Amino acid sequence: MAERSFAREVQDLRLGDGDTFRGEGILAITKGLLQSGVSYVGGYQGSPISHLMDVLADAQDVLDELGVVFQSSANEAAAAAMLSASVMYPLRGAVAWKSTVGTNVASDALANLASGGVTGGTMIIIGEDYGEGSSIMQERTHAFAMKSQMWLLDPRPDHECIVNMIEKGFELSEASNTPVMLEVRVRTCHMHGSFATKNNVKPGFTIKDALNNPRRDLGRIVLPPAAYEHEQEKIHKRMPAAIDFVRNNRLNELKGPRDGKVGIILQGGMYNNVIRALQYLGLSDAYGNTQVPLYVMNVTYPVIDSEVADFCRGKDAILMVEEGQPEYLEQAVNTALRRRDINTRVHGKDMLPMGGDYTAQVLLEGIRTFVDKADPRLLGNRPPAPNANDVLGHPMVQKLKGALPARPPGLCTGCPERPIFAAMKMVEEELGTHHVAADIGCHLFSILPPFNIGATTMGFGLGPASTSAFNVKADKRSIAVMGDGGFWHNGLTSGIGNAVFNKHDGVFLIVDNFYTSATGGQDILSSRASNENRQTNNSIVQAVKSIGAQWVREVDRTYDVGKMRATLKEALTTKAEGPKIIVASSECMLNKQRRVKPLIAKAIKGGERVVKERFGVDEDVCTGDHACIRLSGCPSLSVKQLDDPLRDDPVAAIDDSCVACGNCGEVAEAAVLCPSFYRADVVHNPTRWDRFKAKVTMAIIGFLQQRRDRRRPAFGIAA
Numbered sequence: 001m002a003e004r005s006f007a008r009e010v011q012d013l014r015l016g017d018g019d020t021f022r023g024e025g026i027l028a029i030t031k032g033l034l035q036s037g038v039s040y041v042g043g044y045q046g047s048p049i050s051h052l053m054d055v056l057a058d059a060q061d062v063l064d065e066l067g068v069v070f071q072s073s074a075n076e077a078a079a080a081a082m083l084s085a086s087v088m089y090p091l092r093g094a095v096a097w098k099s100t101v102g103t104n105v106a107s108d109a110l111a112n113l114a115s116g117g118v119t120g121g122t123m124i125i126i127g128e129d130y131g132e133g134s135s136i137m138q139e140r141t142h143a144f145a146m147k148s149q150m151w152l153l154d155p156r157p158d159h160e161c162i163v164n165m166i167e168k169g170f171e172l173s174e175a176s177n178t179p180v181m182l183e184v185r186v187r188t189c190h191m192h193g194s195f196a197t198k199n200n201v202k203p204g205f206t207i208k209d210a211l212n213n214p215r216r217d218l219g220r221i222v223l224p225p226a227a228y229e230h231e232q233e234k235i236h237k238r239m240p241a242a243i244d245f246v247r248n249n250r251l252n253e254l255k256g257p258r259d260g261k262v263g264i265i266l267q268g269g270m271y272n273n274v275i276r277a278l279q280y281l282g283l284s285d286a287y288g289n290t291q292v293p294l295y296v297m298n299v300t301y302p303v304i305d306s307e308v309a310d311f312c313r314g315k316d317a318i319l320m321v322e323e324g325q326p327e328y329l330e331q332a333v334n335t336a337l338r339r340r341d342i343n344t345r346v347h348g349k350d351m352l353p354m355g356g357d358y359t360a361q362v363l364l365e366g367i368r369t370f371v372d373k374a375d376p377r378l379l380g381n382r383p384p385a386p387n388a389n390d391v392l393g394h395p396m397v398q399k400l401k402g403a404l405p406a407r408p409p410g411l412c413t414g415c416p417e418r419p420i421f422a423a424m425k426m427v428e429e430e431l432g433t434h435h436v437a438a439d440i441g442c443h444l445f446s447i448l449p450p451f452n453i454g455a456t457t458m459g460f461g462l463g464p465a466s467t468s469a470f471n472v473k474a475d476k477r478s479i480a481v482m483g484d485g486g487f488w489h490n491g492l493t494s495g496i497g498n499a500v501f502n503k504h505d506g507v508f509l510i511v512d513n514f515y516t517s518a519t520g521g522q523d524i525l526s527s528r529a530s531n532e533n534r535q536t537n538n539s540i541v542q543a544v545k546s547i548g549a550q551w552v553r554e555v556d557r558t559y560d561v562g563k564m565r566a567t568l569k570e571a572l573t574t575k576a577e578g579p580k581i582i583v584a585s586s587e588c589m590l591n592k593q594r595r596v597k598p599l600i601a602k603a604i605k606g607g608e609r610v611v612k613e614r615f616g617v618d619e620d621v622c623t624g625d626h627a628c629i630r631l632s633g634c635p636s637l638s639v640k641q642l643d644d645p646l647r648d649d650p651v652a653a654i655d656d657s658c659v660a661c662g663n664c665g666e667v668a669e670a671a672v673l674c675p676s677f678y679r680a681d682v683v684h685n686p687t688r689w690d691r692f693k694a695k696v697t698m699a700i701i702g703f704l705q706q707r708r709d710r711r712r713p714a715f716g717i718a719a
Helices: 009-014 025-035 050-058 060-066 076-082 099-116 142-148 159-176 186-190 207-212 226-248 268-280 305-312 328-338 360-374 388-392 395-403 418-431 442-447 465-470 484-501 540-546 561-573 589-605 627-632 663-670 688-711
Strands: 020-024 040-043 069-072 093-098 122-128 151-153 180-185 192-196 253-255 262-267 294-297 299-301 317-321 345-347 436-438 479-483 507-512 551-555 580-585 610-617 637-640 651-654 677-684
Touching (some): 009 020, 009 050, 020 025, 025 050, 025 159, 025 186, 025 192, 040 050, 050 060, 050 069, 099 122, 122 159, 142 299, 159 192, 159 226, 180 186, 262 268, 268 294, 294 305, 305 328, 317 360, 418 442, 418 561, 418 627, 436 442, 465 479, 479 484, 484 507, 484 540, 507 561, 561 580, 627 663
Parallel strands (some): 040 093, 122 180, 262 317, 317 345
Antiparallel strands (some): 253 294, 610 651, 610 677, 637 651
């Protein structure tokens, strides 16, 4: 169950000649693929590309009408290997995944694909997740494109430009027999805009045609001696063909005046921010009418040396706007100019930061420095440009930052992973600390307060593998944590299989929350829901047992903190040899609420009797030591100041965001904390029997309260 349905929006994918598409960038990308006659699409979800996979899943009817095959791949390597269909056959194929982490996983398949080359056009859509909002290591796709000699498109953030680059990208791939990568940043994926649509194109050559007419060309298979010839083919045939295609089709763009003392060369993805910075400096309007010549590189690899030289010739200096490091494009521009004896000065990382987001504010400062040095008359006598640093650096803001507590990201309200880590903290108190290897996914937040569990994270599904070196006899065992998404991504083989084979005496905890929750709640092999297009309900427990695991325990309700604690303690103390595997299962609360809330609201509105649980804290019982909060960390568990003058410390309190998971009370009971938590059943549309029971109950409670008051001793002062 994906976090968002595109069932309504995908109908716009049927728009044709004369129509106008209006919507999100992800949908525009999908429309571009269908207009290009794509035969098959695959990929693996991950920000900012997750919604592309969701759109394709929701558009299954549209894809079926066109004869397009769609695969939700097990991982990025599986997606990249799909592109082998275009090696021998004139099939257009596309895959998508998240940035460099996905490319790293897919690298073996991509390297082979780029070596042998392709017959049909192939496109890899990369969600370039770089910058402050990213959740991964700060690297760029550019290096991989250069290493394997795949062409890299970085389209200007404009729907029409993106769709055009997809269509031309397939043609470029076919013209040069080379895979093409297209990178889109977070803002581009979720940007709204419009473009004039074309009719969707059915594949001229289908997957069925390929199966019925098998082909084989030894020259495209990566084996000696063909592999040695591929390198020469890249240099002498494919690269020149790509350069000619880019140049002849004018995929890179010139904006603004053609002449001037200075100019700016920029990645296509940086265009909007560059225009905004120029606007602040009074050198452009919001619509891109710039006074400074711009060379927009919608194709960042290969660099078209002749175009660079033509743009720079006659200029005193240019600024290379290239987000991230190293400065690949700045070096390439310098090389292109020096080989032609063009003496235009090249500035870039000397005036712009080596790393980090190139926001409009960052670019404003860098471009202003560049213009001040190279052509100050351009700036003239203008009002001061806005400066966010004046606000962020204000003394009152700094004082506020010092007064407010840090707010690290954490698990959602009611998350079934909270009780797992609460149980781990309890076991830690009893048995001491252990080396814990974390993994990619929601559970990674356990590294942060209040749990502070986990020492390393090496990649998706690599938590168990990252404890391989700790396979020694010692007083303590290592613990590895991974989610169900990571398990099916590659953890089954590289983690559990590896541990079984090497008789690893460690503990392996698999968090099964029914979905790849961290990427948006997509279904996976072990999802409990039925999916008409996929085979779900495959058991993780059976999977690990089938590859030889002997010590396997399943906790089918993670909110049972006592059982969770006992199982962890058993795994850490048992004398059984080999890996100790715990599968802890409960549905992702965020997805559960998406599924259940509309049903409950509909039932209540329809007059049905519905019982909703509510949890609270008895203020008279709570001691205010807040141990429950330190062991839970749930956002709905907060503090409340009492009006009682004899009680200074605030007590625990549960706010209205509570989803009634019961974790707070379970933790309090398992840890033998104060019994201040209570559960109340709120009945909507009560029956006559409900009303009668409530009336009787309140009467009995009232009677007992009055009796207690009568028996309470009273102290008076004699007259």
